[in-house]
Amino acid sequence: MNRKTLRSLATGFLVSALLTAGFAIFFQGHLPIKGVEVSSVLKNQDQELVATVVELEDENKRLQAEKEQLGKDLQSAKEQASQSEKSRKRDESKSQDMEKIVSQEDGENQDGEEATAEGTEDAEGTEDAEGTEDAENTEDGEGDATTQTFVISPSDSSTDVAYNLEAQGIIASAEEFQDLMAQWGLETILQSGEHQLSANMSIHQIAEILTGGEYYYIE
Numbered sequence: 001m002n003r004k005t006l007r008s009l010a011t012g013f014l015v016s017a018l019l020t021a022g023f024a025i026f027f028q029g030h031l032p033i034k035g036v037e038v039s040s041v042l043k044n045q046d047q048e049l050v051a052t053v054v055e056l057e058d059e060n061k062r063l064q065a066e067k068e069q070l071g072k073d074l075q076s077a078k079e080q081a082s083q084s085e086k087s088r089k090r091d092e093s094k095s096q097d098m099e100k101i102v103s104q105e106d107g108e109n110q111d112g113e114e115a116t117a118e119g120t121e122d123a124e125g126t127e128d129a130e131g132t133e134d135a136e137n138t139e140d141g142e143g144d145a146t147t148q149t150f151v152i153s154p155s156d157s158s159t160d161v162a163y164n165l166e167a168q169g170i171i172a173s174a175e176e177f178q179d180l181m182a183q184w185g186l187e188t189i190l191q192s193g194e195h196q197l198s199a200n201m202s203i204h205q206i207a208e209i210l211t212g213g214e215y216y217y218i219e
Contacts, residue, residue, distance in 0.1 A: 150165065151193070156190075158181045162178045170197050176203060189211050195210060204217030
């Protein structure tokens with residue numbers, strides 16, 4: 001046989017094989033392979049496809065669950081950050097309030113110390129002046145035997161001072177002394193400490209001594 005004849009035979013065998021396979025698949029329902037049928041092949045493919053779909057659905061559910069959990073974790077983290085920020089601002093506000101209170105207390109203490117120092121200086125000046133006057137009066141032979149020590153405590157009000165003066169017999173009327181204090185606004189400038197007073201002094205002289213010279217009266 002020549003080459004052309006062999007080629008024709010090979011082509012014929014191939015076409016026959018294809019026709020046989022096509023007939024077996026489409027009309028007989030099985031492959032031209034012993035023990036292998038088309039339905040079984042398709043069934044296996046369907047099962048594999050179903051298994052793949054189930055796996056994908058499970059994976060999708062797992063991813064959705066992870067997404068929801070991440071969302072919850074993120075929201076929780078935001079709330080914690082917000083609470084921390086509020087707590088920080090609240091602590092800063094309390095710290096600022098405490099600093100203001102401490103500053104005010106320091107200022108009040110300083111003012112009180114200055115006022116006490118000024119009161120002490122005024123009292124010492126008054127005592128020195130009174131001592132000088134007493135010394136001069138003694139030297140001149142004009143000392144007043146009725147002079148007595150009158151004490152004003154830092155907590156005494158002008159009303160307390162007026163009634164203490166009346167009680168010690170230095171003035172005749174506490175109301176008159178209070179009226180004088182109110183008339184000239186002297187209630188807050190009374191000097192605490194010891195003062196040398198006499199019942200022979202006028203109410204104006206007593207007011208001048210007790211205010212450290214802030215009030216004076218020309219008779």
